[in-house]
Amino acid sequence: MHQPKSVGEAAEMLARFGEKGRLYAGGTELLLAMKHDLLRYEHLVDIKTVPGLDKIEAKNSSLSIGGTVTHREIEKSAVVRERLPVMAEMTRHIANVRVRATGTLGGNICFAEPHSDPATLLLALGAVAKVQGKSGEKALSMSEILMGAYETALAADEILTAIEIPLPAKSQRAAYLKFQTHERPTLGLALVLSLDESGRAITKAAAAVGSVAPKPCRSEQAEALLTGPREKVERQLSEASGALADAADPVDDLEGSAEYKRHLIGVYLRRAFAQVLSGNPPGREKIAD
Amino acid sequence: MSKQKKRDFHVVNHSVPRRDGRAKVTGKAAYVSDLKLIGMAYAKVLRSPYAHAKLVSIDTSRAASQPGVYCVITGNDLEGLDPYYGHAVKDHPLLAIEKVRYAGEPVAAVVAVDERAAFEALEYIDVRYEELKTVLTPQEAMAKDAPLLHEKKFEAGALRGFEGDVTAGRGTNLCQEHHIKWGDVEEAFKKAAAVIEGEYYFPMTYAYAMEAYVAIADVNDNGVTIYSSAQHPFMVRHDLKSIFNLPVSQVRLIVPFVGGGYGSKSYTKIEPLVAACSWKAKRPVKLQLTVEEAMLTTRSDDAYTWMRTAVDANGKIIARQAKIYMNTGAYAENSPLVVEKSTNRCVGPYAIPNVQIDNYSFYTNTVPASSYRGFGCAQVTLPGESQIDELAAKIGKDPYEFRLANVAKPGQEFFPKMRPFDGTLEEDLAIAAKAIGWKEPLARGRGRSVACSGSDAGAYPLTSTAVRVHADGSATIMTGSTELGQGSHTVIPQIAAEELGVPFENVRVVSSDTAITPYDRSTGASRTTTLMGSAVLEASREAIQQMVVMAADVLKVKVEEIQVVRGGVRCGEAQLNWSEVISRFYGLPDGEVIGRAYIRKAGKFSQLPVFWETACTGVEVSVDEETGKIEMEKLATVGDVGLAINPALAEGQDIGAATMGMGIGLFEELVYQGPQLMNGSILDYRLPRFSDLPKKVELHLVENQDGVGPYGAKGGGEASLNSMAANIANAVARAVGVRIRQAPLTPERVWRALKEKEKVKSQK
Numbered sequence A: 001m002h003q004p005k006s007v008g009e010a011a012e013m014l015a016r017f018g019e020k021g022r023l024y025a026g027g028t029e030l031l032l033a034m035k036h037d038l039l040r041y042e043h044l045v046d047i048k049t050v051p052g053l054d055k056i057e058a059k060n061s062s063l064s065i066g067g068t069v070t071h072r073e074i075e076k077s078a079v080v081r082e083r084l085p086v087m088a089e090m091t092r093h094i095a096n097v098r099v100r101a102t103g104t105l106g107g108n109i110c111f112a113e114p115h116s117d118p119a120t121l122l123l124a125l126g127a128v129a130k131v132q133g134k135s136g137e138k139a140l141s142m143s144e145i146l147m148g149a150y151e152t153a154l155a156a157d158e159i160l161t162a163i164e165i166p167l168p169a170k171s172q173r174a175a176y177l178k179f180q181t182h183e184r185p186t187l188g189l190a191l192v193l194s195l196d197e198s199g200r201a202i203t204k205a206a207a208a209v210g211s212v213a214p215k216p217c218r219s220e221q222a223e224a225l226l227t228g229p230r231e232k233v234e235r236q237l238s239e240a241s242g243a244l245a246d247a248a249d250p251v252d253d254l255e256g257s258a259e260y261k262r263h264l265i266g267v268y269l270r271r272a273f274a275q276v277l278s279g280n281p282p283g284r285e286k287i288a289d
Numbered sequence B: 001m002s003k004q005k006k007r008d009f010h011v012v013n014h015s016v017p018r019r020d021g022r023a024k025v026t027g028k029a030a031y032v033s034d035l036k037l038i039g040m041a042y043a044k045v046l047r048s049p050y051a052h053a054k055l056v057s058i059d060t061s062r063a064a065s066q067p068g069v070y071c072v073i074t075g076n077d078l079e080g081l082d083p084y085y086g087h088a089v090k091d092h093p094l095l096a097i098e099k100v101r102y103a104g105e106p107v108a109a110v111v112a113v114d115e116r117a118a119f120e121a122l123e124y125i126d127v128r129y130e131e132l133k134t135v136l137t138p139q140e141a142m143a144k145d146a147p148l149l150h151e152k153k154f155e156a157g158a159l160r161g162f163e164g165d166v167t168a169g170r171g172t173n174l175c176q177e178h179h180i181k182w183g184d185v186e187e188a189f190k191k192a193a194a195v196i197e198g199e200y201y202f203p204m205t206y207a208y209a210m211e212a213y214v215a216i217a218d219v220n221d222n223g224v225t226i227y228s229s230a231q232h233p234f235m236v237r238h239d240l241k242s243i244f245n246l247p248v249s250q251v252r253l254i255v256p257f258v259g260g261g262y263g264s265k266s267y268t269k270i271e272p273l274v275a276a277c278s279w280k281a282k283r284p285v286k287l288q289l290t291v292e293e294a295m296l297t298t299r300s301d302d303a304y305t306w307m308r309t310a311v312d313a314n315g316k317i318i319a320r321q322a323k324i325y326m327n328t329g330a331y332a333e334n335s336p337l338v339v340e341k342s343t344n345r346c347v348g349p350y351a352i353p354n355v356q357i358d359n360y361s362f363y364t365n366t367v368p369a370s371s372y373r374g375f376g377c378a379q380v381t382l383p384g385e386s387q388i389d390e391l392a393a394k395i396g397k398d399p400y401e402f403r404l405a406n407v408a409k410p411g412q413e414f415f416p417k418m419r420p421f422d423g424t425l426e427e428d429l430a431i432a433a434k435a436i437g438w439k440e441p442l443a444r445g446r447g448r449s450v451a452c453s454g455s456d457a458g459a460y461p462l463t464s465t466a467v468r469v470h471a472d473g474s475a476t477i478m479t480g481s482t483e484l485g486q487g488s489h490t491v492i493p494q495i496a497a498e499e500l501g502v503p504f505e506n507v508r509v510v511s512s513d514t515a516i517t518p519y520d521r522s523t524g525a526s527r528t529t530t531l532m533g534s535a536v537l538e539a540s541r542e543a544i545q546q547m548v549v550m551a552a553d554v555l556k557v558k559v560e561e562i563q564v565v566r567g568g569v570r571c572g573e574a575q576l577n578w579s580e581v582i583s584r585f586y587g588l589p590d591g592e593v594i595g596r597a598y599i600r601k602a603g604k605f606s607q608l609p610v611f612w613e614t615a616c617t618g619v620e621v622s623v624d625e626e627t628g629k630i631e632m633e634k635l636a637t638v639g640d641v642g643l644a645i646n647p648a649l650a651e652g653q654d655i656g657a658a659t660m661g662m663g664i665g666l667f668e669e670l671v672y673q674g675p676q677l678m679n680g681s682i683l684d685y686r687l688p689r690f691s692d693l694p695k696k697v698e699l700h701l702v703e704n705q706d707g708v709g710p711y712g713a714k715g716g717g718e719a720s721l722n723s724m725a726a727n728i729a730n731a732v733a734r735a736v737g738v739r740i741r742q743a744p745l746t747p748e749r750v751w752r753a754l755k756e757k758e759k760v761k762s763q764k
C-alpha cells in the first residue's frame, strides 16, 4: 500500500508498477474483486491521501466534483442539492449507506461496472472527466472514458481527478429514474430537456439509458424525436423509446429478457418525461434502495 | 401434566429479554470462526468446475511442495476410513471419489499454516477430468437413456426418525419416492361439482445464514473432536463414528453459537471433510467456507407439482390428487425425508376424504438439496393454497370463507393414523383476515390473500436432559439443543425457572457438547420448545421429587408430610428453600441434585406428529401493472403456538419465517444455466432486505394451550414461511387478474402474465 502526496507522484507510481499496481480509492469494488481473487495486485496506490481531490466546487456554469469525493458527500452537499438536485437525488439511491460512505464517484466511473447510476446521469448531463497522467492532463467526455463493461479509456498511470458537470440552464430540467429489484439497477434512465419560454416545446433533449448495456448510451434519433412541441413529442414517446432501446441493444440475462428491458425503457421514458414536465422535484417516484 | 392457566405464570409466557442478545450485538458471542486451537492449521477446498465428470487423475505433488503447506488430501487418500456418509443413505463421499457429480463438489483440500497459503496452493493441484453427460432436472433424470449419477448400491444411513423406506441406489436416478392414498380419488373427481387442475414450480432456494459453514476438527489417538456450526450435533456424531469406525464415546461434537441455520445446517455437512484433513495432517484443522461455497453446499429441493382439487356442490373439498417431482441434486442428504414430509403436507390443514399423492425425487448434477425451513411444506403449499383460491374463484366463493368451511377442526382426525388436529385454524384465519382488513375496499392494482398451512412437525421424539440444582439454589440445564438464534437458550431456562421457582437469572444453560450434554435428536422441525421444553420441565420436576425425599430426610419426617411450595418445601411450620434442602442434606453448603428426563415415542408423544405446526399469514400487495413489480403493503402472521413461552421470541420467529417466505414469493431463486449455477453469491442471489418489509406488519399469537408441550405449548418458527409464496400469488391474482403458478413472482413474470391476459382479451 502506497500513499502518494500528489497526483503526479501517484501517476509516477502507477506507471512504475504497471500491471502489478492499481489505484485504490474507497475499495468497495476493488477489495471485493481482490478478495474473490478476480483481480490480483501487489501494489495499491491509495489516492485518498492526495490533497485536493476531495472537493466539490460550483463554478459559474459548472459543478466540479473531485475524484475522491464519496457518494455520501455528494448526497449531503448543500451545493449539489441546490445547484444540481438531480445529482444529489440519484446519489441518494446508490447502493446502501455503507457503500455510499466509502465508495467514491471516481471509483464508480473508473470501475466501469455496467450498472452505474452516476454514469447514466452524467452522460445525459454532458459531464466531462478530468484526467491526469504522467505526461499531462486531458478531458474526456463520458462516452469517451467509458469503453465497455469494466473497460475505460484510462491508461495505467492515468487518474480521474474530477468530474465537471455543466449546470443546467434555467430552461433545463432533468430527471433520473431507475428500476431496481436486484443489488444493482436493472435499468437507469436519465432525461434532460430544454424548454422554450412558453414551456410548450422542447428545444433540446438528452436521454441516456444505463445498466441494460455494457455502457450507458444515448441515441440521436431518440433525442430528435424528443424535440419539438410537447404534444407531438408525447405522441412520439414510444418511437423514441424504441430508438433508445435499439441504441442500447439489451441482452437476456439474470435481470431480465431483452424484450422486458426494451419494455421498461418505454415505461421509464414516459415516467421521466412526465416527471420532468410536471416540474416536481425528482425522486418523488418510489425508487427501491 | 396438569395445565396451568395462562395468567398464573411467573416466568414463562413473559417476553424476558433474550439471553444472548447483549453478547451478540456487542460482538462478544463466540462462534466457531472465533475459536483457535493450539497448533491449528487451515484448509481450503478445490472444487470441480464440471457438473458430471470422471476423475482421470489428480496430481498433488506440486501443491504439496508449496510454502506453508502441510498436506493435500484427495479422494484417493482415504484408505482406512469409510468415506461415505449420509443421514438417509450413505451416498456422499467426503471428497469426490472416481467422479464428480456437480459443479462445485469438493475434489481436494489443502491444509496449510494459514488460509492464504492453503488457497494459493489450490491452483497447483492438477486434476484431469473426463466430462460426462449431465442430468439437470427430474425430467432429464427419468429419461430412458439418462446417464446414472450413482452406479452402486448404498448402505442405509442413520435414518433416525424416518418412517418409510429409502429408495435410492436401485440402479436409476430415483432418489426417493413416497405415496399416500385414502378414499377413492377417481370416483370423487367424477362426482365433483368443480375441479381445478394445474402445474406449479417451486424454485431452488438457498437458506442464507449470516454464518457460512465452519468447523474445526482435531483427530488424534483419543478420537475425534469437532467444533462445528451444526444444528444437529448428535446426528453428525453418528456419521463421524462410522467414518472413523469409533465408539460413540470417542467422537465429540461441540457447537457454540450458530449464526443461523434455517435447515441448511441440519445433518452432516463439512465435518467429515475437516476431520479427514485433520486425520491426514495430524493436527487440528479449521475449514471456514465462504458464502459462495456455502451456496455450493446445500439448497432447497425445487419441486414440479401437478395437482388437482375438487369440491362438491356444497363447497366442500372432496378430493385432492398430486404428482410431485423433486430435484434433490447430486446427493440425497436429507431429501428423502423432505419427500416424505412434502407428501404429507400436500393435504394441507384440510379435511379431505379422498387423497392420493405420489412424490418422487431425483438425483441430478446440481448442488445437493436438503432440509430447508418448512421442510417440504412451502414446496407443496404453493400449489395447495393456490388451488384453494382458484377453486373458490371458480365456484364464486370468498376464498377466506371457503377456507373456514374446509379447514381441519380442533380434535379432528383429518389425516389417517396421525395425531388429531391440535390447532384452531378458524380462529387463526379470522385474526389474519381482520388484521389485513379483508372486507375493506381495495384500491386499483391491490389485492389481499389469507392462507394457512399445517405441518406434521416435531420430527422424532427422542430427547433427554439433565437439570442440575446447585447448593445455592441456582441451576444448570444440560441440553443438546443448539442455539441457532431462535432463542432456545432463553426459552429453556424460562421453563426450568418456572418449575423450580428460582429466579430466571440463576438458571444457566450448558449446551450442545455431545461429550457432556445428554442426547437430543436434533434442533429442527420446530421441536425444541415442545420436546426439549417438556424434557426440561420433567427433569425439573424430577429434581424436585428428589429434593422432597432429601427434605424428609433432613427434617426427619415422612415423605408424604412434605409439601412443595414455589422455590422449596414446607412441613408444618418449617419451610426450606432448595439451597437449604441441599446444603442440609450434604452437611456442607455444596453438592447438587440432578434431575433427569428421557422423552421417547411413548405416552403423550406416542402418536406422530409430535404436533401440527399451524399458522396463517395474510398479505396485501400492490402491483405496478406497467413493470409487474409487486410491493408488499401489509403482512399479518398468526402463530398457532398453544402457549408462547416467550411471546416476543415467538413473534420474532414468525416475522422471520414470513420474510423468508416472502423472499421466495418475490425474488429468491437459484438459477442454473446448463450445469452452472449463475447466481451463486449474495450479490446476485437476491435476499430480502429491511427495505422489502411490508409497510404494515401485525404479528399475532393464538394461545389456546392445546399443544402437547409444556403448559400446552407447541412449536412455531417455520409455519409462517409456508403459505407466503401462495399468498403472494393469490393476492396478485386478486389484484390484477393473473394466476401465476411459479415462484418467485418476479416483475418480468408478472408483466408477461399481464401481457398474455391482454392478448387473450384482445383476441376475444
Ligand SMILES: Cc1cc2nc3c(=O)[nH]c(=O)nc-3n(C[C@H](O)[C@H](O)[C@H](O)COP(=O)(O)OP(=O)(O)OC[C@H]3O[C@@H](n4cnc5c(N)ncnc54)[C@H](O)[C@@H]3O)c2cc1C
Binding pocket: A022, A023, A024, A025, A026, A027, A028, A029, A030, A031, A032, A047, A067, A068, A093, A094, A095, A096, A099, A102, A103, A104, A105, A106, A107, A108, A109, A110, A111, A115, A116, A117, A118, A154, A158, A159, A160, A161, A183, A184, A185
Ligand atoms: C453492494 C454494492 C452495491 C452497489 N450498488 C450500486 C448501485 O445501485 N448503483 C451504482 O451506481 N453503483 C453501485 N455500486 C457501486 C459503487 O458505487 C462503487 O462500488 C463505488 O462507487 C466505487 O468507488 P470506490 O472508491 O470504492 O472504488 P474502488 O473500489 O477503490 O476502485 C474501483 C476501481 O476504480 C479505480 N479508481 C478508483 N478511483 C479512481 C480514480 N480517481 N482514477 C482512476 N481510477 C480510479 C480503481 O483502480 C479500481 O479499479 C455498488 C457497490 C456495491 C459494493
